[in-house]
Amino acid sequence: MFSPQEQQIEICLLKSNLEDIENNLVLQRSALPALDAENEQKYRETMTALRITRSLNTEIERLKMENVRLTAKRMQLKRQSEDVSKSLENARENRSELTNLLTEEEREIESQIRQYEDSLQEKADRFRKTRGFYNEEEVTKETEKIFAKITELEEELTRRKDVVDELKLELNAVQPEVPENLLDIL
Structure with missing residues (x-):
């Protein structure tokens, strides 16, 4: 022809x-x-x-x-293919950033838990050494303060865990907006 x-x-x-x-x-x-x-x-x-x-x-x-x-x-x-590629790259970058933030948050929470455990251990050791010097009312008040602080820190820990769980859900929810029939379209 x-x-x-x-x-x-x-x-x-x-x-x-x-x-x-x-x-x-x-x-x-x-x-x-x-x-x-x-x-x-x-x-x-x-x-x-x-x-x-x-x-x-x-x-x-x-x-x-x-x-x-x-x-x-x-x-x-x-x-359209270029737009989809850019969207996919952006989604990957966002996912990586969220993963890094989540890891950093987990490290901070773990560090705070260790500090709290250390302070509790220190207080327990001090009490064992000097418990004869305390009267019962003061010990009761101090114990109530400690329990209040423990409750407060446990609530803070729960809140932080909830934030971490939300971040995990957001990270898992990030999906690239790529049609499944991309190869057919191309």
């Missing part, structure tokens, strides 16, 4: 040849009336060739329009 340029050249040559044939037919018709039947046959052949040429031109124009449409569609799909 010819390329579009070759088809255009072929059409132009056919048109030129047809014009020459038509001019020859007019000359022959006027010069030799006896050849009318042959001239009529050539005229029909010329008209058939012209119809074929016109249909080829129409098909070429249709193919050009189809090519333009397909090129536009390809560019649109390319832009």
Whole structure:
């Protein structure tokens, strides 16, 4: 099959040849009336060739329009693919950042728990060494303060764990917005 340029050249040559044939037919018709039947046959052949040429031109124009449409569609799909790639990269970066934040938060909570345990151990050791010097009311008040502090710290620990759980849920909820049929689209 010819390329579009070759088809255009072929059409132009056919048109030129047809014009020459038509001019020859007019000359022959006027010069030799006896050849009318042959001239009529050539005229029909010329008209058939012209119809074929016109249909080829129409098909070429249709193919050009189809090519333009397909090129536009390809560019649109390319832009969509680039957008999806950027969104996916952003989602990966966000996930990495959230993971780092979550790890840091867990370290901080663990550090605070250790500090609290150390302070409790220190207080318990001090009490064991000096418990004879305390009277019962003061020890009771101190114990109530310690239990209040323990409750407060346990509530803080619970709140922090809830924050960590929420961050984990957010991290797990991060999903790239990539259609499942991306390969089909591409």
